[in-house]
Amino acid sequence: xxxxxxxxxxxxxxxxxxxxxxxxxxxxxxxxxxxxxxxxxxxxxxxxxxx
Amino acid sequence: xxxxxxxxxxxxxxxxxxxxxxxxxxxxxxxxxxxxxxxxxxxxxxxxxxxxxxxxxxxxxxxxxxxxxxxxxxxxxxxxxxxxxxxxxxxxxxxxxxxxxxxxxxxxxxxxxxxxxxxxxxxxxxxxxxxxxxxxxxxxxxxxxxxxxxxxxxxxxxxxxxxxxxxxxxxxxxxxxxxxxxxxxxxxxxxxxxxxxxxxxxxxxxxxxxxxxxxxxxxxxxxxxxxxxxxxxxxxxxxxxxxxxxxxxxxxxxxxxxxxxxxxxxxxxxxxxxxxxxxxxxxxxxxxxxxxxxxxxxxxxxxxxxxxxxxxxxxxxxxxxxxxx
Numbered sequence: 001x002x003x004x005x006x007x008x009x010x011x012x013x014x015x016x017x018x019x020x021x022x023x024x025x026x027x028x029x030x031x032x033x034x035x036x037x038x039x040x041x042x043x044x045x046x047x048x049x050x051x
Numbered sequence: 052x053x054x055x056x057x058x059x060x061x062x063x064x065x066x067x068x069x070x071x072x073x074x075x076x077x078x079x080x081x082x083x084x085x086x087x088x089x090x091x092x093x094x095x096x097x098x099x100x101x102x103x104x105x106x107x108x109x110x111x112x113x114x115x116x117x118x119x120x121x122x123x124x125x126x127x128x129x130x131x132x133x134x135x136x137x138x139x140x141x142x143x144x145x146x147x148x149x150x151x152x153x154x155x156x157x158x159x160x161x162x163x164x165x166x167x168x169x170x171x172x173x174x175x176x177x178x179x180x181x182x183x184x185x186x187x188x189x190x191x192x193x194x195x196x197x198x199x200x201x202x203x204x205x206x207x208x209x210x211x212x213x214x215x216x217x218x219x220x221x222x223x224x225x226x227x228x229x230x231x232x233x234x235x236x237x238x239x240x241x242x243x244x245x246x247x248x249x250x251x252x253x254x255x256x257x258x259x260x261x262x263x264x265x266x267x268x269x270x271x272x273x274x275x276x277x278x279x280x281x282x283x284x285x286x287x288x289x290x291x292x293x294x295x296x297x298x299x300x301x302x303x304x305x306x307x308x309x310x311x312x313x314x315x316x317x318x319x320x321x322x323x324x325x326x327x328x329x330x331x332x333x334x335x336x337x338x339x340x341x342x343x344x345x346x347x348x349x350x351x352x353x354x355x356x357x358x359x360x361x362x363x364x365x366x367x368x369x370x371x372x373x374x375x376x
Binding site for chain 2 (some may be wrong): 012015017019021022030033034037038039041
């Protein structure tokens with residue numbers, strides 16, 4: 001018979017979902033910030049770089 | 052490197068048993084938001100006062116990085132200090148002793164945020180600022196938390212440097228250099244820290260004694276602490292006026308720093324000369340006023356800059372002293 005393992009309560013599942021959403025938003029924010037920093041620092045040069 | 056540690060009570064901390072109960076709010080509180088707000092404010096002022104214009108996106112990235120870096124240092128502090136946090140009334144509701152976040156989670160959280168904050172600051176501004184931020188995190192988490200805090204009553208004197216670095220980091224982020232102005236801002240916060248924290252420690256000395264933290268009132272007694280608070284206040288107030296004397300603060304700054312400095316000294320003297328039951332209330336007043344004092348000094352600089360009010364400059368100081376060229 002298989003062990004049930006750790007069974008999360010509804011409250012724990014809710015908190016895990018909250019953490020997952022927060023991590024997702026933080027990563028999306030980081031991507032957006034790095035994109036904006038790139039555009040601001042490089043400006044038009046970003047499409048004129050040597051290949 | 053450290054003194055004896057207190058065992059964490061596993062029965063009272065479910066997170067130690069692998070049951071993750073922490074919500075987003077618990078992880079936010081690991082960042083010490085109140086400390087972070089002071090860091091952000093002083094960094095914003097330094098960035099605004101710096102004599103170069105910074106693109107808003109770069110300024111936002113710099114302030115965010117400094118704030119997250121400070122928060123990361125706070126998380127590492129809470130990870131290491133969980134054992135003493137659980138025996139102090141002021142800190143026993145923090146996420147690790149309360150059992151909502153496991154120590155390993157706090158450590159990982161702090162390390163990841165440290166790395167990202169330094170990298171983003173370096174990419175957005177320059178590597179001098181990033182290096183200073185990395186040093187600040189290291190200083191707070193390792194030099195202060197792991198070493199000084201448990202080994203010497205001078206812990207918050209030297210450790211106060213960690214809280215004083217943010218305006219230097221912000222100035223370096225804006226200008227790529229460290230000049231006299233950010234060093235003066237650093238010194239203001241550095242000399243403000245001992246009277247601020249020792250005023251709190253005077254009314255919380257029982258807590259620190261229980262936790263085995265050698266804060267000055269625990270080791271040297273209340274009288275010596277009151278004497279040192281007054282001495283540090285004597286050094287702090289002239290340094291608080293220095294931005295006006297050196298010319299990057301204006302008349303508003305001069306008025307604020309002189310008048311509030313006089314109140315600061317008055318409270319420190321009342322604490323020094325008071326006796327018995329008067330010590331606690333005066334210490335609480337000094338602690339509260341010290342926060343207002345630091346906020347007002349930096350706010351005055353910010354207001355002058357935003358309103359376009361000129362600093363006193365060398366000519367202004369000469370005029371102030373009645374010296375004609």
